[in-house]
Amino acid sequence: MAPSPPFFPIIRTPSHTRISTPREVRVGGLDCEHDVLVELTREGNEVGLVIPSLAHAHLHLDKCSILDRCNLLTGDFNEALRVTNAAKAAFKHDPDDLYKRGESLICGSVECGVTSIRAHVEVDEAVGLLCVETGLQLSEAFQEVCDVQVAAFAQEPLFVGSSTEPGENYALLVRALEKHANKIKVVGSAPYVEPSIAQAKLNIGLVLDLAIKHHLHADFHLDYNLDPSSEPLIHTVISEAKRRAWPSELGIAIGHATRLQLFIPAEWEALGAATGNLPITLIGLPQSDMYMMGRSAFDAPLGAPRGTLRVPQLASRHGIHAAMAVNNVQNAFTPQGSLDPLALCTLGVALFQSATPADLRELLRAVTLTAKQAVAEPRVHKDLTLAVGDPADLLVLHGTPDVATAVLNPGLDRTTIRAGVVVARRRVSRWIAGTR
Numbered sequence: 376m377a378p379s380p381p382f383f384p385i386i387r388t389p390s391h392t393r394i395s396t397p398r399e400v401r402v403g404g405l406d407c408e409h410d411v412l413v414e415l416t417r418e419g420n421e422v423g424l425v426i427p428s429l430a431h432a433h434l435h436l437d438k439c440s441i442l443d444r445c446n447l448l449t450g451d452f453n454e455a456l457r458v459t460n461a462a463k464a465a466f467k468h469d470p471d472d473l474y475k476r477g478e479s480l481i482c483g484s485v486e487c488g489v490t491s492i493r494a495h496v497e498v499d500e501a502v503g504l505l506c507v508e509t510g511l512q513l514s515e516a517f518q519e520v521c522d523v524q525v526a527a528f529a530q531e532p533l534f535v536g537s538s539t540e541p542g543e544n545y546a547l548l549v550r551a552l553e554k555h556a557n558k559i560k561v562v563g564s565a566p567y568v569e570p571s572i573a574q575a576k577l578n579i580g581l582v583l584d585l586a587i588k589h590h591l592h593a594d595f596h597l598d599y600n601l602d603p604s605s606e607p608l609i610h611t612v613i614s615e616a617k618r619r620a621w622p623s624e625l626g627i628a629i630g631h632a633t634r635l636q637l638f639i640p641a642e643w644e645a646l647g648a649a650t651g652n653l654p655i656t657l658i659g660l661p662q663s664d665m666y667m668m669g670r671s672a673f674d675a676p677l678g679a680p681r682g683t684l685r686v687p688q689l690a691s692r693h694g695i696h697a698a699m700a701v702n703n704v705q706n707a708f709t710p711q712g713s714l715d716p717l718a719l720c721t722l723g724v725a726l727f728q729s730a731t732p733a734d735l736r737e738l739l740r741a742v743t744l745t746a747k748q749a750v751a752e753p754r755v756h757k758d759l760t761l762a763v764g765d766p767a768d769l770l771v772l773h774g775t776p777d778v779a780t781a782v783l784n785p786g787l788d789r790t791t792i793r794a795g796v797v798v799a800r801r802r803v804s805r806w807i808a809g810t811r
């Protein structure tokens with residue numbers, strides 16, 4: 376797919392234009408021309424805000440928009456796994472539908488201001504390599520518009536029964552990585568689905584081995600519970616990565632990690648010390664975590680707890696910068712919510728009771744800078760305020776005057792710029808009876 380032509384013709388591909396006199400937009404120097412950004416932010420005679428573009432650090436490309444095929448009776452996690460597996464088994468009968476749902480997800484994301492996506496696509500006996508290969512087609516189709524980084528992901532167990540020998544799902548994962556060695560960028564799994572903790576630990580080791588062998592980033596759905604008696608397996612990831620002399624250029628992303636929210640300060644400190652220089656990043660998935668976690672407390676006076684990583688507090692109290700991501704759109708794991716990463720920031724204000732200027736900026740970082748660092752995106756801004764040498768991957772929020780508003784009540788009118796080129800624009804059309 377070719378990008379739409381720039382609607383301001385003087386925006387151009389990276390030219391390292393250096394502008395040293397910031398005016399209305401907070402630009403120190405960009406690959407986009409400064410005057411163009413000024414015009415963009417003034418569009419419609421309203422002042423707008425330019426921020427680093429958004430990223431989906433964790434998004435399931437294949438199992439989006441299938442809620443209408445999932446009959447929810449309890450809404451719990453086991454049911455979600457079961458009905459999703461049934462829906463997945465039908466993917467092979469309609470590959471065009473699989474492609475179109477993914478295409479729609481990417482288009483909608485770019486409209487929101489996303490220029491970078493880590494796209495999880497599943498590999499198992501139900502779907503074979505179909506989701507991976509569709510994900511790779513989409514990644515290629517959108518290469519001029521958005522970085523779609525394909526993560527071959529084992530949502531299903533790698534082990535069968537009590538066996539300690541990996542089964543067919545693992546064999547398929549290996550096949551996917553060998554067949555598409557130079558195109559798949561990430562390998563991931565969900566160790567918590569294994570029948571036992573011992574097998575979950577073996578799952579972690581197998582995935583780290585595959586990552587090193589094929590020079591891929593690793594990505595785990597991990598510690599997805601609120602059980603204080605459960606062993607946090609992030610420590611296994613750390614020890615196994617160290618045992619393998621983990622290459623520093625490969626990232627390790629940990630999604631969910633809700634169990635960690637039960638940590639006392641000393642445990643956070645110990646985690647930081649154990650992590651050391653390993654490139655591990657936590658990714659909170661609040662829309663999914665809040666929907667799924669804490670269901671055993673349903674009848675408690677206040678119901679389920681806030682079972683998700685507390686992003687602003689992790690930064691202010693422990694110096695840990697966690698990303699936030701949408702995870703799923705319209706499926707049994709996450710029926711609600713939009714695909715707009717900025718909606719997570721708005722949710723986070725209430726969820727984390729965070730509206731100080733410092734917290735608002737941390738929430739915005741979680742879907743921009745930190746999200747890009749989590750997926751090892753090579754082009755990352757120094758901070759939210761643009762500076763000389765920053766990449767021209769930008770989002771213009773029309774009618775949004777400042778960072779606080781971008782988090783508290785972000786506007787829908789947006790222009791997305793990737794590598795200095797406008798790749799999407801969205802304007803809301805308004806009409807009210809009796810007005811002009």
Ligand SMILES: [Zn+2]
Nearest residue numbers: 433596630702
């Ligand atoms: Zn996920």
